Amino acid sequence: xxxxxxxxxxxxxxxxxxxxxxxxxxxxxxxxxxxxxxxxxxxxxxxxxxxxxxxxxxxxxxxxxxxxxxxxxxxxxxx
Numbered sequence: 001x002x003x004x005x006x007x008x009x010x011x012x013x014x015x016x017x018x019x020x021x022x023x024x025x026x027x028x029x030x031x032x033x034x035x036x037x038x039x040x041x042x043x044x045x046x047x048x049x050x051x052x053x054x055x056x057x058x059x060x061x062x063x064x065x066x067x068x069x070x071x072x073x074x075x076x077x078x079x
Contacts, residue, residue, distance in 0.1 A: 001018050001019055024044065031044055031045060
C-alpha cells in the first residue's frame, strides 16, 4: 500500500483508512515509529494489558476469557 499524506503545522499526519485496515489499527492505539534510511516505518504496539495475555495462564481456573471481549464478562449490575 502506498499513499501520499500531508504533514500539518503541528507535525501530525493522517493515516489513510487502507493503511489503518492493513495494520489492524483501532483507536485509541499506539504505533512504534522507526526510521529506515529515508523511510518511516509504523509498527503497531499491543496494549500493555494484551501483552500480558497468557503470561499467567498456569494460574487460571475455569473458562478462558477472550481479552478482546472483556467487557462481555464484567457484571455491571453490582457496580
